Amino acid sequence: MQLLVSQLLNGVGLGMIYFLVAVGLTLIFGVMRFVNFAHGVFYLLGAYGVLTLSEHGANFFVAVVGSIALVMIFALVLERGVLSRVYELPPFFHILSTFGVTLMVEEAVRTFWTAAPHRVPTPPGFRGLATLGPFFYPNYRLVVIAIAMVCAVALWVFLERTRYGATIRAGAEHRETVRLLGIDVARLFSFNFVLGAGLAALAGALVSPIRGVDPNMGLEALAIAFVVCVVGGLGSFRGALVAALLVGIMQSLATSLWGSGASLVAYLVMMLVLLVKPQGLFAGPGRSTS
Amino acid sequence: MTRIALSRRTLLRSAAAVSIGSLASPAILRSALAAEPDVPICGAWEMTAPGIANTAALCDRGSRLAVETLAKPLGITCSYSTIDTEGDPGKGVRKVAEQINQRGGKFFVGGASSAVALAVSKEVSKSGGIYVTTGGADELTGTECAKSTFRWPVATYGAVEGTVRPLRERLPAAKRWFTITPKYVFGDALLSNTQRVLAETGAEHVGNAYHGLAEREFSGYLTDALAAKPDVLCLHSFSGQTIDVLRQAAEFGLKDKMTILVVWSAGLDQYRAMGAELLDGVYVGAQYWHGVDAPVNRELVTLFRKTFNSPPTYSEVSGYMLARLIMEGAAKAKSNDPAKMIAAMEGLRYEGPTGSEEIRPFDHQCIKDYYLLRGKAPKAMADADDFLEVLASIRAFQDRDKAGCTAI
Numbered sequence: 001m002q003l004l005v006s007q008l009l010n011g012v013g014l015g016m017i018y019f020l021v022a023v024g025l026t027l028i029f030g031v032m033r034f035v036n037f038a039h040g041v042f043y044l045l046g047a048y049g050v051l052t053l054s055e056h057g058a059n060f061f062v063a064v065v066g067s068i069a070l071v072m073i074f075a076l077v078l079e080r081g082v083l084s085r086v087y088e089l090p091p092f093f094h095i096l097s098t099f100g101v102t103l104m105v106e107e108a109v110r111t112f113w114t115a116a117p118h119r120v121p122t123p124p125g126f127r128g129l130a131t132l133g134p135f136f137y138p139n140y141r142l143v144v145i146a147i148a149m150v151c152a153v154a155l156w157v158f159l160e161r162t163r164y165g166a167t168i169r170a171g172a173e174h175r176e177t178v179r180l181l182g183i184d185v186a187r188l189f190s191f192n193f194v195l196g197a198g199l200a201a202l203a204g205a206l207v208s209p210i211r212g213v214d215p216n217m218g219l220e221a222l223a224i225a226f227v228v229c230v231v232g233g234l235g236s237f238r239g240a241l242v243a244a245l246l247v248g249i250m251q252s253l254a255t256s257l258w259g260s261g262a263s264l265v266a267y268l269v270m271m272l273v274l275l276v277k278p279q280g281l282f283a284g285p286g287r288s289t290s
Numbered sequence: 291m292t293r294i295a296l297s298r299r300t301l302l303r304s305a306a307a308v309s310i311g312s313l314a315s316p317a318i319l320r321s322a323l324a325a326e327p328d329v330p331i332c333g334a335w336e337m338t339a340p341g342i343a344n345t346a347a348l349c350d351r352g353s354r355l356a357v358e359t360l361a362k363p364l365g366i367t368c369s370y371s372t373i374d375t376e377g378d379p380g381k382g383v384r385k386v387a388e389q390i391n392q393r394g395g396k397f398f399v400g401g402a403s404s405a406v407a408l409a410v411s412k413e414v415s416k417s418g419g420i421y422v423t424t425g426g427a428d429e430l431t432g433t434e435c436a437k438s439t440f441r442w443p444v445a446t447y448g449a450v451e452g453t454v455r456p457l458r459e460r461l462p463a464a465k466r467w468f469t470i471t472p473k474y475v476f477g478d479a480l481l482s483n484t485q486r487v488l489a490e491t492g493a494e495h496v497g498n499a500y501h502g503l504a505e506r507e508f509s510g511y512l513t514d515a516l517a518a519k520p521d522v523l524c525l526h527s528f529s530g531q532t533i534d535v536l537r538q539a540a541e542f543g544l545k546d547k548m549t550i551l552v553v554w555s556a557g558l559d560q561y562r563a564m565g566a567e568l569l570d571g572v573y574v575g576a577q578y579w580h581g582v583d584a585p586v587n588r589e590l591v592t593l594f595r596k597t598f599n600s601p602p603t604y605s606e607v608s609g610y611m612l613a614r615l616i617m618e619g620a621a622k623a624k625s626n627d628p629a630k631m632i633a634a635m636e637g638l639r640y641e642g643p644t645g646s647e648e649i650r651p652f653d654h655q656c657i658k659d660y661y662l663l664r665g666k667a668p669k670a671m672a673d674a675d676d677f678l679e680v681l682a683s684i685r686a687f688q689d690r691d692k693a694g695c696t697a698i
Contacts, residue, residue, distance in 0.1 A: 003517045006517075007510055007513055010510050010513060014507055114344075115343050116344045116559055116562075117344065117533055119533075119564065119568075121565070121567075129542070129543045138541045138542055140541065141509075141541070210541065211507065211534055211538075212530075212533055212534060212537060212563065214344075214530060216341070216343075219340075220340075220504070251507075252509070252510045254510075255501075255510025255511050255513075255514060256510065256513075256514050260473030260500035260501060260502050261502065262501070262502065263504050263505050264502070
């Protein structure tokens with residue numbers, strides 16, 4: 001029983017990290033119908049940003065905020081300077097251009113920081129374990145879960161309870177109508193893209209003390225983000241949350257039953273969903289964000 | 291203006307002379323004129339394989355440095371090129387075959403991944419070349435041995451004998467062992483050896499958690515380990531995964547609850563990535579440590595400090611030694627004929643970075659030390675790279691009849 005509860009807790013922790021990575025991707029696709037293979041780059045740069053700022057003496061959480069800000073600026077430049085020029089082209093060009101960006105950024109990271117893995121120390125106030133009876137869990141992971149949950153709620157409130165959020169949802173369902181209503185769709189796209197990049201950067205920054213930092217982490221995150229989006233339904237906020245938790249918990253439970261195949265569980269879940277409900281668990285006809 | 295014209299004319303004359311000379315001299319005459327055997331070495335490394343690319347890059351750097359610094363003293367000419375196996379045995383074999391068939395490649399080093407090393411070993415063997423590998427799986431110089439394949443590092447058998455057995459002797463009360471193992475040929479070899487030593491020493495193997503090669507999140511496996519309540523957590527992971535699993539083990543408080551042993555560490559670069567605080571009190575098995583007091587090691591440390599402004603890592607020294615062994619073979623044979631070089635390398639004795647080393651003629655395994663080390667407290671470190679203290683150095687190799695090598 002203790003093992004099961006511990007694994008469930010691990011799964012929730014893992015799932016919330018997956019959610020942070022995937023929600024940005026799903027928002028970008030939902031509104032822009034843009035398949036962003038460069039999404040893992042923001043996760044990667046978020047982690048390296050924290051590494052660099054921490055090494056220069058910044059407090060960990062200041063480094064997280066600073067890193068997210070830098071990544072969002074990079075995302076804005078990338079979106080305005082490069083990606084906005086291929087929006088109207090067929091999806092093949094989206095994939096080609098964003099994958100090219102991924103390769104270039106990864107090589108730049110290898111050049112500037114080397115291919116060696118780096119460590120980011122756990123912030124001093126959050127080391128050690130929190131215990132509750134027979135159960136215990138690392139303090140820092142609880143902080144990550146809490147931050148991810150706060151982000152999820154804040155994002156939901158933003159999308160569901162604000163005018164700009166309503167515009168984004170409308171853009172996801174009827175882009176042309178939104179354009180005809182006089183809304184600046186280019187600005188909407190930029191905002192959405194930068195928001196998604198910021199969330200991925202937050203995930204990379206938060207996860208850096210847990211799994212370290214290395215140049216391959218972006219592609220790993222991208223793969224799992226796509227799995228979550230496909231399972232939850234591309235463009236669905238709720239789908240991203242539920243799918244991320246589902247995949248995280250399934251993976252965590254699988255480590256006790258089939259350890260060497262645990263990393264495959266996410267893909268098995270995706271295959272099953274594709275067979276039963278190809279549009280994803282929560283994607284309605286109009287790909288509602290809620 | 292005049293200078294440019296003269297340079298161009300001189301250049302054209304030189305080029306013409308070289309071309310005419312090349313055409314006029316038959317190949318045999320040319321090689322006779324070049325008294326030194328020419329040994330072009332190709333490094334087949336996992337340059338872009340996730341998890342081990344960094345290790346492979348360091349190995350490659352070591353091999354290149356050996357070629358640059360040893361050819362002249364050994365009286366041979368040597369060049370070095372690199373191909374990327376991508377950590378994929380199929381791709382590795384294809385690229386090595388291209389080198390052999392299209393460029394006449396004969397001399398190969400590489401194999402940071404055992405799976406790639408086993409595949410490349412067979413390919414080089416078919417072509418009659420020489421392959422010196424750093425792969426760890428016992429099979430490379432055991433049941434899958436080949437006349438053309440040599441190995442410098444200690445195999446998984448020796449790594450387990452050099453760590454698990456001495457640790458059992460040091461901590462006799464620590465009888466319950468849990469292992470975390472990557473699911474591939476290298477991990478399985480470490481696991482089977484660990485199970486054997488534990489059984490022989492009266493310890494209990496209370497469980498094993500297999501993980502995939504792409505795994506980066508080990509909380510689930512560590513939870514399984516905690517549930518088994520072991521005295522020792524024995525890690526068989528390699529390279530980047532070792533760092534992740536150890537970091538997360540500390541995060542989950544396992545360092546305070548049990549002894550941790552990393553059977554096969556990747557060396558200084560890995561210790562730097564882990565940091566002194568994480569390594570403090572952790573037992574580590576290592577093929578090489580820059581603090582070992584051996585004459586050749588002191589020279590190597592000086593060379594690497596001068597070249598790279600840092601003491602050498604295991605991966606760099608391993609790459610260096612693989613290339614050196616091929617070059618020693620050519621120098622001793624005074625030939626670049628692989629058959630003569632293999633004969634010269636069999637039984638070769640030399641001073642290496644771990645002291646006196648030799649290559650066993652019957653399986654082509656290098657006999658050298660394997661180290662059991664323990665992480666120092668950060669305050670006890672003499673310098674930024676003084677992470678570990680050497681507790682034991684052991685030479686443990688399977689006897690000829692048990693090694694299982696019948697192809698040599």
